[in-house]
Each structure stands twice: as structure tokens, then as C-alpha cells.
Amino acid sequence: MSNVLSNEKRGMRELGAEKKVGWNEVTHGVVLHSFEDDAADIALRKAEDRKYSEFSSYTATVASWRVIKPVYNRDICIDCQNCWVWCPDSSIISRDKQILGIDYDHCKGCGVCVEVCPTNPKSLLMFGEALSSDDAIAQWPVKEKKEK
């Protein structure tokens, strides 16, 4: 469950790794179209049902910005959606009122999701980038007594 519900285009390349085309191939007037298909109903479509163009930052990754990462523990989560609403990088994947996990292509590891998680123990915790999610879950803390 490391990278849930990934549209095949998500995080295809590092920022800056795109092909540098010549002056005759850059877009007219610096415009960028976000989608490849008719997007009139885009507000009603989930990411996995969208045809993002290569100009959408959805197709890029900022994973390399991260030194620590949040790991999500489904067993404790109450699906309150706090992490979803406050994620500044649209990186908490939620469908049908359930949290599915983290978009590691776009998560920058800020840790806001962990701070706003109300469960005890928390359902999201920060771990070193190199640690696997399974190993992280194996060392999950048990319920803490409330302070004060």
C-alpha cells in the first residue's frame, strides 16, 4: 500500500527532467493546457478518471524534496479526514469518505497530517524516508496515556 490509486501519469518525472524542446516547439504564448480530453466535467471526476496532459504538475514528482515521510496505519484510522483537508500537497488519497493512503509522488513530508491526526496512537507518523512502510508499521507505538 505504498502508492495508492495512482493514475498511470502521476509523478512520471522529476521537475526539470522534462524534454527541453526548441523555440519552435514551445507553446504559443506560454499557455499550458491541463488536460488532453474534454474536461468540462472535471470537477466531477476523480484523478484516476482524468486525462492529465504532460503540462499538469500531477505528472511530476517532488518526492525527492522529502527526508522524512508520513506512514499511514489503516488499523487505527477513524477516517475523520483531518489529514485530507489540511494536506497542502493534495497527497492524502480519500475515496468514499475513507482514507486510502498517501500519494508519495506529491507528498513533501511536512508532517501536518501527523499533527492534525486525532487518534491515539496516531494513524499517521513520520519515519525516515528509507524505512519501508511495513517496517514502520511494525514499530508503531501503542496507545499513550493522555498527558496532563
Place this chain on the structure above:
Amino acid sequence: MAEKIDLQEIEVWDGNYAAAQAMRQAQIDVVAAYPITPSTPIVEGYANFMADGYIDGEFVMVESEHAAMSGCVGAAAAGGRVATATSSQGFALMVEVLYQASGMRLPIVLNVANRALAAPLNVRGDHSDMYLGRDSGWVQIDAFNAQEVYDMNLCAFRVGEHHDIRLPVMVHQDGFVTSHTAQNVRPLSDDDAYKFIGEYKPMDELLDFSRPVTHGAQTEEDWHFEHKARQHKALMDARPVIESVFAEFEKVSGRKYKRVESYMIEDAEVIIVALGSTVESARLAAQQLRDEEGIKAGVVGPRVIRPFPFDAIRDALENCKAIGAMDRSCPGGALGMLFNEVSAAVYTTAKRPLVTNYIYGLGGRDLAIVDIKAIFRELKANADAGKITTQIQQFIGLRGPKLAFFETREGK
């Protein structure tokens, strides 16, 4: 639907009203404007058309010229026909957005009633504002009289909105001398004018929700150069488009325009290159000198200032002997713009005519026929001597001791 106006075959309009009428006929979607002398009557004229039911579009009176051009950019990106008008300080305030409009490749027509730039404050005509815009990436077309203001407005929409070009276009006229002087103008009928301009065909519009689009992205060192190069290419490519629009305009109006207008140059030994209403004065002076003194004088007036007609101006000038480049803008520590650009063009010819620079008419100072004749005589002396006999840059029509700079090094 807006009501139409039944125009006479010959109307008596000043340049400002000619511009306002052309804008009405173009069925513009949005005019965002701010008044400034001497272009104010363009906006007022348009407001009157609006008040009387002759306009279907939106007319937004904003709080500054910067906002006027900003509103035009927002409106143009939303996919419709857009135009406005300004002068002088207002033009200067717009400059930031002029560059943004062209970089974003948005066709906007800007009427500029040319006026001096402060300080000292001055409301009269010179070309300081026109020159300020010359690196802004806009097509710049110059009208020498009210008829041409009208004609060039109609052509400007066609040129700017052409899908291969998609660039904003300025139509220049001299403040007061053209903008406020009533002259005979032969307009097209409302129907013929709109038929010539055609319907606006949007591209990459903000209001096409099936294709969400980002306008105005940032580019840094890895992309900026390519985008600016593409923009420059589009501006250079406007040359044949302008010519084809002029050719089509001739079919509907009978009036023939070229990127460089020239008068009596076939056998001319001496030629004055000038802009705006000075072109008309110089024509008169040249004719008189031919009749009275036998000086083979001619006149060249760049109709299109940007893209600079390097090719056409060279064709017009390469066979003469001496050229006077007339700049009506204080050159700020250099030779004048026309001098520099004309010199560069003729430098690439075999005969390399002699070029001198005359700074004149700043802040609305009149330039009389007698002054222009004196210039032609100096040019004739240069032509006869085979070298520049005066200083290279001279201020003319100026009180006080002679102000002039640089001697020729010819022969040394």
C-alpha cells in the same frame, strides 16, 4: 443587437473620432479604458456610442491606464475582441502590461494619440510615447492623417488576430495635429467594415471550460529564451501578413498601403525619413523644392514601425545619396531611433547613402515647411559633396546656440 450608423460617403472626422468609429464598427467585446489627453475623445466617443445603443460589448472605465491594459489582457485571454486608447504618461504607466500582453500573445488594439513625456509635463504631440513602446513586442502601425487612423484601425484587428501572429497592435497618430484636426474621411459602411475585419476566432480562451488553460506561466533560464524567440519570430512573420491585409483592404476601400510609404523616391537624390503628420509636411516641402529649385527630393514614411521594415526601407532608400532621419523624441544620450535603424538598413547596401539625424518638434513645437526645405538643402549639399557637411545630429527649431553632435570621419 447594437444599432448601426448610416455613414456618409465622406465624413468630417478628426483622428480621435475616426478611431472611435472604427472601434464601434469592429464590434469589440471589451474596451477597458482610462482617459488621457489627447486620446480622451476616442474613449468619450466610444462611450457616447455605448450610451446611444450602438455597442453590444462591455465598456469598463477603470482607475488607471495600467488597469486599462490589465483589464484588456484579462479580457483578451477570455477569448474576444479587445481594444483601448491612450497617450503619453498613460502609455508609460501601461508599459509593464504592454510587455505582458505581447508575451502572452494576446491580440489587443491600442490607439495611441502620440504625446510628449514628462518631465517637464507637456500635453502636446511628439513621438516619445511611440518610441517608448518600440521594444514591447507589439506591432506598431503609424497613421499620418485621420483617414489612415480609420483605415489602420480596421487593418490592426486583422493583423493582430491572425492566428499565425496573435500579437497586440498599436495604431499611432500625432496628438492634436492628427487627433484633433477635422479632415475628410471616407469610411466603409458598418457592414463592409465588419465583413473586412471578420468575426473574432478565439484561441486558448479562459472561457472554454472543456479545455482549462493556464495563461501567464513563469519561465526561468531554461525556457524563457525559447519563448521570447518564438514571440520575436511571430512579430517578424507579421510582415507578409500585414502586406496581405493591406492588399485585401485595397480591394474593399481602393486605398493602397505599404509597410513603408514612399513619395517621389524613384529619382530622388535626397530623402527625408519621418513619422506621423511630418510625412505629409515633408511631401509638400519636397514637391515645392522640386518645382522651385530642382532638388530631387523624396520622402519615406515607415507605415509599420514594428516589425521594423528593414527590408522595405532599404529598398526605398538604397539608390538615393543623402538621407535625413527625423526623430521627434528626445534621444536620451544617443542618436535618434530612426537614424540608428535607417542607418543600419542602408549600411547593408552597396552604395551606403549618407545619413544625418534631425531632432525636432519636441513637446508640440511646430515644424514649418520652410524648416523642412532647409533640411533638404543640407541633404543636397551632402549629396553634392559626397560626405556629411554638417554635424551628424542636429536639433532644429530650437532657440539658443546651435545644438549638434558628432562630425563625420569620412575621408580621414
Place this chain on the structure above:
Amino acid sequence: MAITSVKNLKEFSTSNDRFEGAHLLCPGCAHSMIVRELMNCTDDNLVISTNTGCLEVSTAVYPYTSWDTSWIHIGFENAATAAAGAEAMYKARKRKGTLKNPDAPVKFVAFGGDGSTYDIGFQWLSGAVERGHNFTYICLDNENYANTGGQRSSATPIGASTTTAPAGRVSYGEKRNKKDMLAIMAANGASYVAQVAPNKWKNMAQAFQKALSTDGPCYINAMSACTTEWKFDPKDTINISDLATDSLAFPLYEIINGTELNITYRPKNVLPVKDYLAAQGRFKHLFKPENAHVLEEWQKRVDEKWEYLQRREEARV
């Protein structure tokens, strides 16, 4: 207007993001929380303009855009006018029948930082509001020019240390308190004015929905805690925001049609403002003994403002 349910977070979480990741905003930046929520609280089409600033330089760097809706940036000062121009074009084309999606509902929204809103774009905003364009202007107020490294703006509060009004041996930093943009916008003729903060997500979503469904110009001042320039850990963005709203350093209220003022959030336990200040590096120097008077001044101003807001609310004028 097609409103997304904001009854509770679970309902709201079924809305679809239209603000994409891999933008370049700092980790923990509140800007994207605010922008994302605005875009999620309606299904209507959006035409969004943005002033130059953090949001702009982070979301549309060629060849990438993070926007799933129409978006335009022109300059530092003119997002309000860009929105106004696009809105005018919409009206003209609707009337003339030249729109590609004539029946599609659309909202016009402009974003600016506090530098471009309170300072350099003030005139453009004032003009667009005065003219009555149907749009919502949202100021992402992080109280400094964060995009260029933290210079003071007229939204910088007293005592904050910024790069152009730094605290030093003889200065405690910013000397003036921030400009009251909400009062100015209410007096300028905005139909709806509100101050919001992302930690109060529902309060914020409701204000956004009110603004979007109001006919006429609306102004929303959104507190955007800035991890980089306020100097706190990125994980603490919401914690800092809680301190701001619960100490009343950022009171949440709305003004309808220039007169009707409603306080929209009343903290159960009002915290001392020094708790809010102490959590940020930009106010660190205020805790030196010689700057005690600034802390007192801060608390006094917060108390006075709260008193004023309550009196205005009561008076209904």
C-alpha cells in the same frame, strides 16, 4: 451555484481536487490548504487570476501547471483587474452568444498575497470592487513578502522582524500595526467581506461559498501561516493557526453589504496573545525584557479590536 457539502469533513472529502500536487510551495504552506479548499467547495467552473507571489511562482512554472481550471497571471498588482476583464468578456460573450459553454456556471476568483493586496495592488483591487464586478478576491495574508525573502508589507503586524524592518539593537522590528483591509473593503463597496483561517476549515468553506454565491464583489482575507518567514516548523501550520484564532490575534468575522458585522468564531477559551507570538521566530525578540511593552501593546490592540468587533456586531451598523 453547485455547492459541495461542507456539513462535515467526511461529506466534504468526497469533493474532487482541482489543485494538483507537485507545485513548488514550501512544505507545510497554508496557501495551498486555502486554495485547494476554495476549489473543492464548488463544482462550478472557475476562472482564477493570481498576482505575482508565492502562489503564482509555485503553481505555474513552465512547462507545468497545478491548476485544473482556467487560470491567468499577468503581474504583481493586477489580478483583480484580470478577473474583472475576464468577467466583462464573459458578460459580453454571453450576451452575444459566442461562448463555447454558454450554460456552464462560472465563478471568477482572484488571489493575491498581502503584499500585492495591501500594498502594490491596492488601487487595482479598489477599482475592481468599486466597479461592482462579480468576483471574489482572496488575500492569502502571510503578513510579509514571503516570495522574495520576507520583507515587510502593510500587513506586517507590530513587533514582527522582517528583512526590511528587522529587529536589532535599537529596534523591535515593525513599528506599525497592520492595515485594516476588511474595513477598507467593506467601505469600498464589497458585498461580502470575511476573515478566515484554514484551521477553521468549515468556517472558511462557508465563507468561500457565501462569497461565490454572492452577486457582486467579495473580499476574503485568509490568514496564511508562513512556515518560512514566521519561522516555525512546517508541521505546525495548523497549530500556529489555532493559536492565532484562539488568541484573537486573527479574529474571524464577516461584514455583509458594508454594515452587518457577524463574528463567525468565538474561542471557548481565549488564549493570551503571547502564546501565539512565542510560537514564532519572527517575534522571538519581543520576549527580551526591553520589549515587554510591545507584548503589552499587542495584547491591548487585540483586546480593543475584539471589543470593537463585538460592539459592531451588537449595534448592527
